[in-house]
Amino acid sequence: xxxxxxxxxxxxxxxxxxxxxxxxxxxxxxxxxxxxxxxxxxxxxxxxxxxxxxxxxxxxxxxxxxxxxxxxxxxxxxxxxxxxxxxxxxxxxxxxxxxxxxx
Amino acid sequence: xxxxxxxxxxxxxxxxxxxxxxxxxxxxxxxxxxxxxxxxxxxxxxxxxxxxxxxxxxxxxxxxxxxxxxxxxxxxxxxxxxxxxxxxxxxxxxxxxxxxxxxxxxxxxxxxxxxxxxxxxxxxxxxxxxxxxxxxxxxxxxxxxxxxxxxxxxxxxxxxxxxxxxxxx
Numbered sequence: 679x680x681x682x683x684x685x686x687x688x689x690x691x692x693x694x695x696x697x698x699x700x701x702x703x704x705x706x707x708x709x710x711x712x713x714x715x716x717x718x719x720x721x722x723x724x725x726x727x728x729x730x731x732x733x734x735x736x737x738x739x740x741x742x743x744x745x746x747x748x749x750x751x752x753x754x755x756x757x758x759x760x761x762x763x764x765x766x767x768x769x770x771x772x773x774x775x776x777x778x779x780x781x
Numbered sequence: 782x783x784x785x786x787x788x789x790x791x792x793x794x795x796x797x798x799x800x801x802x803x804x805x806x807x808x809x810x811x812x813x814x815x816x817x818x819x820x821x822x823x824x825x826x827x828x829x830x831x832x833x834x835x836x837x838x839x840x841x842x843x844x845x846x847x848x849x850x851x852x853x854x855x856x857x858x859x860x861x862x863x864x865x866x867x868x869x870x871x872x873x874x875x876x877x878x879x880x881x882x883x884x885x886x887x888x889x890x891x892x893x894x895x896x897x898x899x900x901x902x903x904x905x906x907x908x909x910x911x912x913x914x915x916x917x918x919x920x921x922x923x924x925x926x927x928x929x930x931x932x933x934x935x936x937x938x939x940x941x942x943x944x945x946x947x948x949x950x
Binding site: 704705707708709710711712713714715716720748753 | 783785786787790843845846847848849850
């Protein structure tokens, strides 16, 4: 079966829908910014896995990554852009609609 | 995980303990000194308390590695600070002594809305009721009683929230 017209399946964004990226945006949706280490621990990921998915989100313009030295320690802060927050809201709305209509 | 982040970011026991203590300490100042003394007290205590709370949240967010925008809270706190000085200047008598407590209650209701917190909403309503009850009573100088009661209510709520937050983790 193929989704047609305005079916909620058509509104799911593949960049956001992937489980790790959805988790990243869900955390960032509640925060102004989060550190790489916080995201890694909260989502139980490895450094490499988190980096890869952050790269995909950054390329899509959904997150911004800033690296800084604080107290001589390197810290990487991530924050969701306006379009990232909008993409998350749209994804959640489409998922809600899908579940409401088909579960 | 989003809920965990949400609960980490919505920690508000510290400002309650700080401003509850400062409000409680303002009661003897209000009893012994006049309007100018209490205004001076709050000019010093308010800025010191605000700076302490700002430092606390900054240090906490740096330690946790997650933060949220403090701007709505800073704006509300600053408006309260201004209102606490302007409102008594526009009133007189018994109302002048307690009018700032209404502003404090209103500010807590805004904080409750920002934090989506039932506890802060209940505290805001309770703090706003105290001066109303004091005005309805026959107290000649309701200021110190209102300061002591609201200070105690804010402080006890802060300590109770701290206990709940610590047990919740």
